[in-house]
Amino acid sequence: MKETFFRTLSWLHTWAGLLVCWVLLLIFFAGSLSYFRHEISLWAEPELHRGAFQDYQANQVVSQLDKGQDYIESHSPAEAQRWLINFPTQRNPMLNFAWQLPPEKGQRRGKIEQHTALADGSDMITHVRDSRGGDFFYRLHFDLHYMPAITARYIVGVCTMFMLIALISGIVIHKRIFKDLFSFRQNKGARSWLDAHNVSSVIALPYHLMITYTGLITLMLIYIPWTVTTAYPEDNQAFSKELNPARQTEKASGISAQQVRLSQLLPQVQVQWGDAPIKQVMVSNPKDQNSQVTFYQNTGKDVTDESTLLVFSGVTGELKYASPHEVSGAVVTYDTMMSLHTARFAAPLLRILFFFCGLLGCAMVATGTLMWAIRLRQKQQKTIEKGEKVGLGLRLVEGLNFMFILGLPLGAVAFCYANRLLPADFATRSAWEVHSFFIALCAMGIWAFIGRSRRHWQVALMLIGALYCALPILNAFTSPSHFIDNIQSQQWALVGFDVFAALFGGAMLFASTKLSVMVKTLQKPNRKNVASDKKVIPKSLDTRYATKLATSSPLEEVKS
């Protein structure tokens, strides 16, 4: 391509990164938030914030199972496909009884109706606002939105492959990888952005590599299905059966049968698992000849994605399947890769670290594309000074930067506000919460049309920062328990949400004030400096800061 291997990869790094950077930013952002999927979901359902929190109690399991079975039998419609009893876990400290209705036309999964027990066992919470909560960000991460899921997954896959290439080529062109970890040159224009790009990439480099590759692996059977068709020429079902031996639930026979009492199965469960906590009990095709009961263990911190489960016949109570203790190396590798990506094993502190690494990934993408915009502007500086129009490419890049870097945080905060401010019984409220995310994103796009100068960045950052800082206040007014209550009742997920919102908002406000200082200093002394250099002072602010940039191109510096 270019003269040397090094230069070729440098070129490849630029283009592989830039072509998909805004989609990557969206994926990184949604993915980082998905680490706290359950916590966001909990926050989005304030009806559950009072009276429902409880811990797992081993001696209560029998009575809870009995109560749950009776409750579901008397409340669920006869056509329910599944019954679910969710026991309290660390991240979901509530007892839920739920059932899944058959899927409606055009939908793949049926709706799940979920009722939550009050901690004192006195009553059930039946009316919870309709919200997708953290699941929205989880789906956004790989299914995007407003398009068929399969199309979105191909788009995400291609972008991930670009990311992998950008990472590999980035490592190759980065000669001083260790030295640059400790160098950050402040207020040096493009050089500072390059340093920020290097630091955010290198600090979390193992994470970036891991998350990109395991991301491809989570959907590998969609991206490269040919291996399965080669190895299993007769039928693909055999492969998926080996992959998920327990998931092959039998179809309903249509012959009704007496459902076994769930609590009667507990002695068998204890023989297998001892006193290990149970996470969920699922009854598929209840009251049918082919009914199955599945017990899921709360495995907590195992670094593997495969769930430990027991499957019983729902009629006779006979044990039909127990997840194996010994599995092959390939399966363990695959499970570990999946689990590393989803971080299901992670305890709170490790989860925060993963989240922080995810944000560093966002920073890596954002600084990379900001640096590109600055370099483009540098290149066009002379023609701009002559009074010619700014090129379309540059305007597009700067506009998209403005739209995505500011629009994604704004979208997330708009989602939270919509969740609390839309009426709780509004029919399509969960859809409108999602729309509000994209409306906010588009609003930033329109703003980018009007102006993208430093002044605009500063105002937008201040606005978004203020909205984030006000989230704890919003929560205090629109949920039954405020920040202090949550500390007293030790609801660290809700406390953490408030703390994070305030910190994130604070950081944005800090960036905003930093920018305003820079704008002022650029206006005053630099005007003299530039004038003494006998350069024309352009009127708009964004061209003014470009004049301050170092003249040498940062990437050229790395190349040499």
Next chain:
Amino acid sequence: MSQIPTSNSPISATTVRPLSGYVQAAIRWIKQERTQFGLQVFVRASAALLAGYVAAATLACLLTQVLPMPRFESTLTANMLAFLFYAIAIIYAFCVRKTWHAWRDLTLFSLLCFALLKVCGQ
């Protein structure tokens, strides 16, 4: 071709002159450095994305047959490695010295894997 020299008649002159003008303009356009670079990028990028994918996928398919494991495990292993092969193929397509070699080498590699797959599959 035989009609072009007979450009004495007024009708053929008006039709041929702009045509040859287009051809010359096209040749000039192709000889431009920018276009050359653009074409090179197009050929290499298409080789990387398409031929690279096919090469990685066929190699992975071959591995499902030749790895000394039960077929379920070899399928998983091969599929997990396929993305590494794809990444290598993409970088190769951009780094090989001659542009058209990107297509040639990756296609030949796929054919080789496919042939081996046919041999091993029996």
